[in-house]
Amino acid sequence: MHAKFFVRLERTLNEEISQIREELDRQSISRQAAEEESDRRNLQLDSKQKIIEDLENQIEELRSPAAKLKADSYRIDDSTLRQLFLNYFNAEPAKRADIAMLLASILEYPPDEMDKFRTAVRNSLTQASSSFFFGSRASPSGGHGGSSITEQFIRSTSPPSNPATASSSAAALDSLLR
Structure with missing residues (x-):
């Protein structure tokens, strides 16, 4: 009788352990997917920041000669x-x-x-x-x-x-x- 109880307890504990492992695996996969998404978005952000910097530099390059030309042309x-x-x-x-x-x-x-x-x-x-x-x-x-x-x-x-x-x-x- 005690043996059956321990077998059932062992089976129940094994099932709970299995469920906890499955949940841990799911959470691990979700965490990994979230990290990958975060990395992808960081790369996009870096790329867009680079584009913004390039555009700002181009604007400044266009303004400098125009301002210089305006200043020089009316002297x-x-x-x-x-x-x-x-x-x-x-x-x-x-x-x-x-x-x-x-x-x-x-x-x-x-x-x-x-x-x-x-x-x-x-x-x-x-x-x-x-x-x-x-x-x-x-x-x-x-x-x-x-x-x-x-x-x-x-x-x-x-x-x-x-x-x-x-x-x-x-x-x-x-x-x-x-």
Whole structure:
């Protein structure tokens, strides 16, 4: 009788041990799967962080030359700027609007201010036209062989070795002023 009890107890304990081992195996497999998933996600995260760093570097590389180009492209020496202001006050009235537009462009006025300058140009051209009809307009050449104030400015700031570039730049600025 005691033997049967011990056999049943042994069988019950063996079954419980077997169930515990199976549960342990399942949990071990689940833990292993979770670790593999964690490793996979960490690799994805590392990959995406690398992509983000590369994109940030590309953005910075694109910004640097653009900022440098912007800073370099709008530099004008003080003496040339002073000369332009002096030319404005000494110029005939018909040329003052061109000089004002050129100065506004060089000084990078915001669009709303540029609109004010364009309005001033139109007004001054209207006044110059009306003075022409009444016989008080100065000659259009301005004493510089027919060249516009923009062309004069380009000539004064361009190196003399490349006249083609100066005249194309003058034409571009002239078109901006009109």
